[in-house]
Amino acid sequence: MLQGALAGLAAGGLYAVLAVCLTLMSRLVRVVNFAQSATGMFGCYVAVFLAVHLAVPSWLATLAGILLGGALSAVLGWIVSTWLAEADTGTRSATTVAVLLLLISLAFILFGNKPQPFHPLLAGPAFTIGGVVVSQVTVLTVALAILVALGCRAVLARTALGVRLRALSERPTTAELLGIPARPLSVGVWTATGVIATLAVSIVAPSQSNDPTSLAMLVVPAAAAALLGGFRRLDLAVLGGLVLGMAQGAVAQSDRLSVLRYFLPFLVIVALLLWTQRKEVWDAAR
Amino acid sequence: MRLAEKLVPFAVAAAAVAVGYALSVGLAGYFVYLGVSAVVAAIALLGLGVVTGTAGMISLCQLTFAAVGAFVVSACNVAGVPGGFGTWLLLGGLAAAVAGVLVGLPALRLRGITLAVVTLGLAAAADLTLVQIQFPGATEGLSVERPEAFSDDRSYFLFAVLVLVACGLVVHFLRRGRWGSSWHLVAFSERGTAAVGAGVRTSKLTAFAVSAALGGISGGLLTGQVGLAFPASFTAIQSLALYVLAIMSGAHLIDMAVFGALLWVAVPELLKRWGVPQDWGFVVFGVLGVQALTGRGNLGTAVRALWYRRRSGRTAGVGLTEPVPDVEPLPPGDPVLEVRGLSVSFGHVTALSEVDITVPEHGILGVIGPNGAGKSTLVDAISGFLPRATGTATLGGRPLTGSPARRARAGLRRTFQQDRVPPGLTVGAYVRFVARRRLTGRELDGALAFFGCPAARTPLSRVDAGARRLVEVVGHLLARPRVLLLDEPAAGLPHEEHVAFGRRLRQVPARFGVSVLLIEHDLDLVRSVCDTLTVLDFGRVLASGPQADVLADPAVLKAYMGETELL
């Protein structure tokens, strides 16, 4: 079981990073971005395309891919914050569902469905605890998740930018009256999460099987993890991602529980929702 | 006229069946088969129309419910359940509805986006699971037997059309009935739903269950079409695409669901003929979906807008100019609503503190006070929207407790300061739903005319804001509650209509047998309507009693009159 749990940690790290991105988006720009990992996937595929077909050095290609992931996210953010500035979270998020569909199909069209020769940034085991191997990718993704969460927290709590961002998310009208530029800041948040998500996917994709659909659907376990923090708390989002990954790894060790593995994110989501929403809450303040 | 109106859906259904028959005979074999695919998609889209279009929720697992239906139909086929394909199809729909309720129960306690997360999680999990477990009979290659009379492709298409028409009729009548009204209402405002005594959860759950049942039927129909159920028919991606299609076509309208289904089949077919890779289909759907969502309107509203522009673009308002016959006011009786020691605090801010209020039977109590005095909080607390409020309330001698819906059913109704009237309904359907009892046409028309509201057939989307408030009041009055709490009902009316409105309000206890608690800014209106007054200031009762005494109270003058000059 422990072996399985540690084996699932790499996936858990990725879930955690994506969960942090989802939480940031939900808090700061009022959207659950279903296309979060899809933008990452797309950036990654572009990187491979550059490396293979245009013989760009792989570090440069990866960098370009990450930037493109950020740019894609920025475009989406611009669309949402321009045309859906007043819309509720549901409508804004539904837009990202359409984008998810679009990106997956576009990836099939542009890159085909044959496996891509991803150049691994890291490969091989990092160290062994008690006979269980922990891979370098695991170490890096878990570290990335924690660093991103801590970094975001520091930015939000300590810097002037963070104050503005929080003002924007909590009192949008007041913030605008105070002259805080709403749209550029929102697009900035979209861009930042796009970059982070693409970076995380770039690290993990070469170490996994990677077709556009499975990479884009990583948003499901990530959303489950983000829900642990109620789409508000970064620390719980990270924890949720890591625990979910480890639980999936552990469950996969048993043949009888294997179907449960797929339902884990779903069950986690449902259980968390039941717990956090025990009391009746109303849709509008009054 | 009314009979003709009732027959219209059936006439449309008959016409649809006729068209279906003509197509089943006239089309080339291959197109007949594609037609079945379109019908299958149309039924699934109808379901999505109910849950996303009417009830305003995001459901991303429609094909998972289709898989449930397919599973049941396959299992029935293997087990040889008596009744044949038609029965299996119904069972499949039922099973999917049960699955929908099971998924919905936890998810629907929540709102908006969490349902999307849950359903996407379910779709992804089911996608992976279905590949591993097998549909019954798949291993042996046991084909599902189509109904005997409809066994070849052409007649099966006709069968599918019949099923679609039946589903369309069911959806049409459900939507016109109580469930449908509650879906519209819950999409527009959960508070508004609870305030009429309808359960928010029940409303959502019925929408979700109906949608899932339609999904199940479409899955069963698909199994009959292909002969075997395959996981590849029910992938998460296709569920997403179907959702986006429902959004962009506006599938809450039945004709648009059918049109969306035609797109679902025609776009890939055209791409094939033009030699364009099939994956572009979903790209097209994705782009159109984004454009529909970003407020550029979907196909359904675009077509409807063209139609209505031709008919009439005018909005209907209030007409209170006609005089109404006077009715002798009833003398106020014993207290019917008694509130004692009501306190509400938000964090450190005390909104209400030890408030006592009494509404006499057949009386009209006015509650006045400056902005921020706690008037609306008072209404929220009495009607149960602030469960953390302390103090007691009794209605007709019985303690008034529990959820807003429960209090509403116990005979305490309220209106809202903000617009809680869903634009998707007609005036009549909305009032009937709010009244929660059988109304005769005369009763309905009489009450609407009394308050100068637009006719019952008018869509609420074409009624102006002031009139919508009055329609809300009429609905609640026709519910015959013991007490109705009115939160600034005249706010949307032009000032010159206030007096006419007040004259009518004055007759409410005698005409409708309802006692009223009125919150109002307009002192003239209050003076002309209320027997007794309670003045709130900073969450405390400043004065309470007969109108003349209260208005003469120096403390009231000092605290309140300074502000009225602003009015």
Next chain:
Amino acid sequence: MRKTLPVLAIAVLLAAAGCAGSEAGANGPIVVGSVNALSGAATFPEASAAAKAVFDAANAAGGVNGRKIEYKAIDDKGDPAAAAAAAREVVGGDQAVALVGSSSLIECEINEKYYEQQKILSMPGIGVDPACFSSPNIAPVNVGPFHDMTLTLLYGSEVLKQDDICALLEIAGNTLPAYRAAIDEWTKITGKKLKYVDSTVPYGGSDYTPYIVKARAAGCKAITVNPVEPDSIGQLKAAQAQGWTDVTWLLLTSVYSENYAKAISNAGAGVYVPAEFYPFTDAAAPANKDWRELMAKSRIPLTSFSQGGYLAAKYFLAVLRGMKGDITREAVSKALREMKPISDPMVGTPYVFGPAQAHHDNTAGWPIKLATGAGKWELAAQDWLRIPKQ
């Protein structure tokens, strides 16, 4: 925009209504069809492309008895309803005389009954699902994943002398019994048993580390998998990340591609595959010469799939040329049922359609290997590996 949408809607409807089926006359071209996975998550476009190239070449040389062959390759999108519709389009609508060179994940199972009903025979280039090998009306030219699994196990246990072989089966649909039968056949021949079988490995999963860890902990030295390419890459990468570099992979022809070889940086103790056709990566081989030239001319990728499509079309042409009289569906079916076996250096078993109730007779594969760091496939044997006759 509001105005353009309804216009678009009407345009779509009109365009859809305007498309009617075409008529094939008795002296017109001979219509041959195929149902293929051309779009979606897993696509195999090369088989039908190769078959088309063969028919185009035949048409250029004057056709068959003066009649041209019109080849229609229809997309099934990996979607069951679309697969059934595709069969109806080409069989019912276009009145095809036979289906040649299909390659799809689901098509055989969905359409076998329809083919029986329409009395049409299908010669898939690459048959995948079990129904391709168990229907009287379908006879694929390839070995198929099930015999391929028996072959790869035979190679692992008999040639590589591996004792601790485990199976990680990716089960899609109803394939589990067929794979179990394939493993049982290997057990019957060799008297050996697998160390364990894990049939819960997800198809199209993202992270396979837990399954790899489990296999390693169980003491497996060699692993046989029935993967699609991306999954196999994921599994090999998971093993690499775990530092498990001495594992032998016994895989199937489904991973035999140049793309795959390039994507694998660490193949453990080697990836071994019994190629269903003579290995196309052996550039100098005379067995593949004609095929290779045609593919190069038609710019079709060199893959097992294009070998299958090519062979199916070639066999079919040979049968067609031997026919006398009118070429109708009935006549073609009769000729295929009565044909003599055709041998070809590209395969180890002669092809015959024949009157059998099931067609699972191709039992030879050519072992190839992908070594760590090689980046390309190499021959691992000098002759066909055959499943011994029981």
